[in-house]
Each structure stands twice: as C-alpha cells, then as structure tokens.
Amino acid sequence: MPELPEVEALKEFLAGRAVGTRIVRVLPVAVSVLKTYDPPVTALEGREVTGVRRFGKFLDIATDGPHLVTHLARAGWLQWKDTLPDGPPRPGKGPLALRVALETGEGFDLTEAGTQKRLAVYVVDDPALIPGVARLGPDPLAADFDEERFAGLLQGERRRIKGALRDQSLIAGVGNAYSDEILHAARMSPFKIASSLTPEETRRLYEALRGTLTEAVERSHGLAAGRLKAEKKSGLRVHGRTGEACPVCGDTIREVSFSDSSLQYCPTCQTGGKPLADRRMSRLLK
Numbered sequence: 001m002p003e004l005p006e007v008e009a010l011k012e013f014l015a016g017r018a019v020g021t022r023i024v025r026v027l028p029v030a031v032s033v034l035k036t037y038d039p040p041v042t043a044l045e046g047r048e049v050t051g052v053r054r055f056g057k058f059l060d061i062a063t064d065g066p067h068l069v070t071h072l073a074r075a076g077w078l079q080w081k082d083t084l085p086d087g088p089p090r091p092g093k094g095p096l097a098l099r100v101a102l103e104t105g106e107g108f109d110l111t112e113a114g115t116q117k118r119l120a121v122y123v124v125d126d127p128a129l130i131p132g133v134a135r136l137g138p139d140p141l142a143a144d145f146d147e148e149r150f151a152g153l154l155q156g157e158r159r160r161i162k163g164a165l166r167d168q169s170l171i172a173g174v175g176n177a178y179s180d181e182i183l184h185a186a187r188m189s190p191f192k193i194a195s196s197l198t199p200e201e202t203r204r205l206y207e208a209l210r211g212t213l214t215e216a217v218e219r220s221h222g223l224a225a226g227r228l229k230a231e232k233k234s235g236l237r238v239h240g241r242t243g244e245a246c247p248v249c250g251d252t253i254r255e256v257s258f259s260d261s262s263l264q265y266c267p268t269c270q271t272g273g274k275p276l277a278d279r280r281m282s283r284l285l286k
Contacts, residue, residue: 001074004141004173005216006228007054010078013225014061015052017080018102022048023063025101028121029089033097033110036122039066044123049102053127056136056172060127068100069127070110073118079109080225097121108225136172140209141217147206154202157194161205162263164194174213177232180239180264182212184248189271190256190263238264 026041028034034041047063061068084107089096095111097119112119127133138145153171157164164170165179183190186208188201197205219235220228237247242255242264251268256276267273
C-alpha cells in the first residue's frame, strides 16, 4: 500500500510534469473507481493543472476547475506515460482503472492489481468534501507537529500503539509498513498500549516517527513513479522481512498474522527477546 512517503514522491513527480498543462481527456475504465458523480469527470477536460497536493495518503490534482483526488488503497498505483497509447483503453479484466491524457501527449494511468477493488477517485470542488480527507488527523511531517502535540494525541488512547499509528483520524499517512518500521526504530512492542507510554518512550517514538518518514521521503525524492515501489521495499528493515536477520541486532524477524494483514518485528529490539503470539491463536505471551 502506498503510504505517506510514496504519495509525497508521487506528488512531487506529478507537480514537475503536469502543472501548467491542460487535461484533454479523462477516461474511466473501471466505473466502480469513481466515488463521485457531480461534477462529472468530463468537467476536468480542458482544465489546466494548477497544483498537486497530498492529504495523508490522498493525492490531490488541482485544476482551475474541479480537483481530481485519488486514494490508491492497498494495490493501486499511478503509472506515468511519456506517450499515451493511441485510441481509448478497452474495459476488461486488466489492472487499468482510469486514464488521464494531457495536451502534451503525456499522461498517467491509475491501476489496481488483485481482486479487491478499493482504488478510489473523486472529482470535487473542494477536497474537504471527501469524508476520508475531512476526518484526517494531523500530518506527522508538518512543521507544527511537535512532540507535545504528539503526546496529546496519545493521551487516553487505550489501543495498541500499532493500531493507533495506523489510524488516519489520529495521524495521517502512516500505514502497515511504516508503522512496523517506526516501532522498530523506537525499539517498542507493537502491542504496547498507547496511553501507557512514559515521557521518554513518547519522545523516542516521536523521533522515530519523524525520522523514519523523513528518511523515506528523502530516499524517494526525484525518483520516477515507476521506481518508487522498489525503493520502498529496499528501504524497509523489518516489514515484509519475516525470517531474515534484523539489521540492528541480528535476531530473526518474526511475524504476527491477522485475518487481512500481518506485522513484523524484532524480538530482541522490541519485546525484550519474547516472541509475540499469533493473534489468530492466542494472546500475547507474558
């Protein structure tokens, strides 16, 4: 799933190529991807792209008319085309969901792999009208997101810290992969209750949050859209690396599986050497 660093990189990539050009055609291939109908997608045609912004994991392409906003969900992606194919795309079982053609002959496709179709596209006069955008918490890389504000968000949070970090209404932009990375950098168990953090633990987690995301954004800076997935995977230390050696201590990276996702962690770095039990079978080992 594209998270804050990848969407930030896509924002920069598109801003350097699309701003100042006009949209000549918007072609929905999978109608289910459209989550709004007024204004219609045709309202974007003939409009100049004036800016590209990010709201959490939402990508906003602003024009001198409506906004084209997308959430790439778990398996969605943006594929830039220096030259778009001739003729309209054919609806079918392929991954293509929507195509945007620019006056330069360039453009981009929004695609989605797999069978779970969650990619979402909105055409709106104001991104704040999208419920998912309206409920977003603060951006963790914003200048005013300091340690005090972060600590305030965790007060009274009875959830495990892994779930709290992924809650978009609490903090915008962090998903499954980077929450694993942040907790590893902070040397913290994913099952620790958020409100139980000491001031020192809160400071450590805040620094890991900002540091991990900042480093990921910097690694992705200037990369073409097609290289971002590989860059994300290569930069991950624990997420998706079950069975490999922890790059910090050498212990074996473990996994906890859930019905629709999993988390990875290092027992030595994060849980005092104790493995966490698979949540499908039992509770956390004491």
